[in-house]
Amino acid sequence: MSSSLSHRRVEVAMGDEKYGPKVGRQWSVSKPVEYVLREQRLVFVLVGMAMTSLFFVFLQPVSRGPDRSVPDSTSVGVGGYGGGAFGTEKALEKAPYWQQQSAIVNLGGKIPLGLQRKALxxxxxxxxxxxxxxxxxxxxxxxxxxxxxxxxxxxxxxxxxxxxxxxxxxxxxxxxxxxxxxxxxxxxxxxxxxxxxxxxxxxxxxxxxxxxxxxxxxxxxxxxxxxxxxxxxxxxxxxxxxxxxxxxxxxxxxxxxxxxxxxxxxxxxxxxxxxxxxxxxxxxxxxxxxxxxxxxxxxxxxxxxxxxxxxxxxxxxxxxxxxxxxxxxxxxxxxxxxxxxxxxxxxxxxxxxxxxxxxxxxxxxxxxxxxxxxxxxxxxxxxxxxxxxxxxxxxxxxxxxxxxxxxxxxxxxxxxxxxxxxxxxxxxxxxxxxxxxxxxx
The missing domain is CATH 3.40.50.720 (NAD(P)-binding Rossmann-like Domain)
Structure with a gap:
C-alpha cells in the first residue's frame, strides 16, 4: 500500500502543471466595465438625467433662436437712450439671460430698469x-x-x-x-x-x-x-x-x-x-x-x-x-x-x-x-x-x-x-x- 502511495506522489510531481507559487491575476478594464454594463443599470439612468439637464441649461437658448419680442442689438444700442427706451427695458426684463447680457453690452454700460448688474x-x-x-x-x-x-x-x-x-x-x-x-x-x-x-x-x-x-x-x-x-x-x-x-x-x-x-x-x-x-x-x-x-x-x-x-x-x-x-x-x-x-x-x-x-x-x-x-x-x-x-x-x-x-x-x-x-x-x-x-x- 505504501508503494502505491509513493507512486501516486510521483505522478503528481511529474504532472503537466509545474509546481510553484500562485501567480497573481493581472487587472483588466474590461471586466469592471462588463460588470457595470451587466448589473449597474442605475448608473446609466443618472448619467442620462445629468446630460439632459446640461442640454436644457446650456443649449436650449441657442436652439430656440432669437426672441423676436426683444429688439436686435443694433436697435437697442442706438435707441437705448432715446425714443423707445422704455419699451426696450420692458422687453429685456422678460428676455432670456443671454439676450439681456447682449443688450447690456450694446447699451455701453447703461443698465435697463429691473436688471441687476454687478458693480465693477x-x-x-x-x-x-x-x-x-x-x-x-x-x-x-x-x-x-x-x-x-x-x-x-x-x-x-x-x-x-x-x-x-x-x-x-x-x-x-x-x-x-x-x-x-x-x-x-x-x-x-x-x-x-x-x-x-x-x-x-x-x-x-x-x-x-x-x-x-x-x-x-x-x-x-x-x-x-x-x-x-x-x-x-x-x-x-x-x-x-x-x-x-x-x-x-x-x-x-x-x-x-x-x-x-x-x-x-x-x-x-x-x-x-x-x-x-x-x-x-x-x-x-x-x-x-x-x-x-x-x-x-x-x-x-x-x-x-x-x-x-x-x-x-x-x-x-x-x-x-x-x-x-x-x-x-x-x-x-x-x-x-x-x-x-x-x-x-x-x-x-x-x-x-x-x-x-x-x-x-x-x-x-x-x-x-x-x-x-x-x-x-x-x-x-x-x-x-x-x-x-x-x-x-x-x-x-x-x-x-x-x-x-x-x-x-x-x-x-x-x-x-x-x-x-x-x-x-x-x-x-x-x-x-x-x-x-x-x-x-
Whole structure:
C-alpha cells in the first residue's frame, strides 16, 4: 500500500502543471466595465438625467433662436437712450439671460430698469483731468467703485472733489511712470498731457508717460486679468493725406518734430497695447479721440476752443494761427465719455475713431464763439506752429456700426455750457451784463 502511495506522489510531481507559487491575476478594464454594463443599470439612468439637464441649461437658448419680442442689438444700442427706451427695458426684463447680457453690452454700460448688474472696480489713470473726471462721474453714477490715479500735472482735485466722502471713490496721487499694484476689473488709461502747451513743456516726460506708463498699466492688466482701454488720439494720423480719416489709415507723422513726443508716443502706446493683446491675451480696447471740449478744460492749455473762449471772455483778441482755414472737428465731452464706455463694455478691440464729423475752419469756430460770448470780439493772426495738421475730420462709420455710437451734442449747443463753466472760473460767481446768447443747434 505504501508503494502505491509513493507512486501516486510521483505522478503528481511529474504532472503537466509545474509546481510553484500562485501567480497573481493581472487587472483588466474590461471586466469592471462588463460588470457595470451587466448589473449597474442605475448608473446609466443618472448619467442620462445629468446630460439632459446640461442640454436644457446650456443649449436650449441657442436652439430656440432669437426672441423676436426683444429688439436686435443694433436697435437697442442706438435707441437705448432715446425714443423707445422704455419699451426696450420692458422687453429685456422678460428676455432670456443671454439676450439681456447682449443688450447690456450694446447699451455701453447703461443698465435697463429691473436688471441687476454687478458693480465693477475700475481704475482711471488721469482721472482728475478734463475727460477723466467726466468719465469718473458716469462710472460712479452707474454704481461702480472708482480709483482715480493722477499726478496732477494737468489734472485738478477740484474736478473730482465732489466725490470726496463717497465710499466708492478713491484718489491716489501717483505717476504712472512708476509701477502700481491694484486689484481692479477694468483700467481706463487716460494719463498723458494732451494739449501742445503741456506736452511740449517736457517732451521727454511726455514720451515716457506714453511708453513706460502704458507698459506699467498693461503689465498690471496682464497680472490681474483686467480689461484695458487706451485713449489714443487723432494725432496718430499726423498731417493726414487722407480725408476724412479712417482707422485703416496709417498716418503722415513727422517722427522728429516738436509734436512727435505726443504723436509718436501714442502710436507706440497703440503698438504696445496690440502686442499685449496678441502675445499675452490682454483684453485691449483702443480709442482714437478727436478734438473734445466742455466744462473743466484747462483754461490756458493752448487748445483752440479753450483759447478762443478764454480770450473772448477776457475781452482779448482771439488768436488764429496761419490763415485760419485749417479744419478741426469738435465733440462735446459727454459724447466722448459715452463712446469710451460703449467701447470698454463691447467686444471689439478697435481702434475706433471717437469724434464729431462736423468740420469747422478756425475762422468758422471763431464766429461761433463770437455769437455765443461777444459779437464785438476781434481776431488776431499769428504765424502757424510747426507740423500743425491742415485737415482733421473723423470717419466714424466703424463706431456707428459696431458700437452703436455717434455724437449727439452740436457745437452751438455744447459751447454755451463750456462758456458758463469758464466764466465762473475766470470771474468767480460774478456774471457780466452780457449773458450767454441762446443759440439753437
Amino acid at each position: 472696480r475700475i481704475v482711471v489713470t488721469g482721472g482728475a483731468g478734463f475727460v477723466g473726471s467726466h468719465l469718473v462721474d458716469r462710472l460712479i453714477e452707474r454704481g461702480d467703485s472708482v480709483i482715480v490715479v493722477d499726478n496732477f500735472f494737468t489734472g485738478r482735485k477740484e474736478n473730482v472733489m465732489h466725490h470726496f466722502g463717497n465710499p466708492r471713490f478713491e484718489l491716489i496721487r501717483h505717476d504712472v511712470v512708476e509701477p502700481l499694484l491694484l486689484e481692479v476689473d477694468q483700467i481706463y488709461h487716460l494719463a498723458c498731457p494732451a494739449s501742445p502747451v503741456h506736452y511740449k513743456f517736457n517732451p521727454i516726460k511726455t514720451i515716457k508717460t506714453n511708453v513706460v506708463g502704458t507698459l506699467n498699466m498693461l503689465g498690471l492688466a496682464k497680472r490681474i486679468g483686467a480689461r484695458f482701454l487706451l485713449t489714443s488720439t487723432s494725432e496718430v494720423y499726423g498731417d493726414p493725406l487722407e480725408h476724412p480719416q479712417k482707422e485703416t489709415y496709417w498716418g503722415n507723422v513727422n517722427p522728429i518734430g516738436v509734436r512727435s513726443c505726443y504723436d509718436e508716443g501714442k502710436r507706440t502706446a497703440e503698438t504696445l497695447a496690440m502686442d499685449y493683446h496678441r502675445g499675452a491675451g490682454v483684453q485691449v480696447r483702443i480709442a482714437r479721440i478727436f478734438n473734445t471740449y466742455g466744462p473743466r478744460m484747462c483754461i490756458d492749455d493752448g487748445r483752440v476752443v479753450s483759447n478762443f473762449v478764454a480770450q473772448a471772455l477776457r475781452k482779448e483778441p482771439m488768436t488764429v494761427y496761419g490763415d485760419g482755414k485749417q479744419t478741426r472737428s469738435f465733440q462735446y465731452v459727454s459724447d466722448l465719455v459715452e463712446g469710451l464706455m460703449r467701447l470698454m463694455e463691447g467686444e471689439h478691440v478697435g481702434p475706433f475713431n471717437l469724434g464729431n464729423p462736423g468740420e469747422f475752419t478756425m475762422l468758422e469756430l471763431a464766429e461761433v464763439v463770437k455769437q455765443v460770448i461777444d459779437p464785438s470780439a476781434t481776431i488776431e493772426y499769428k504765424e502757424n506752429t510747426s507740423d500743425d495738421p491742415h485737415k482733421r475730420k473723423p470717419d466714424i462709420s466703424k463706431a456707428k456700426e459696431l458700437l452703436g455710437w455717434e455724437p449727439k451734442v452740436a457745437l452751438r449747443k455744447g459751447l454755451p455750457l463750456m462758456v458758463e463753466d469758464f466764466r465762473k472760473r475766470i470771474f468767480g460767481d460774478h456774471k457780466e451784463k452780457g449773458t450767454v446768447n441762446s443759440v439753437n443747434m
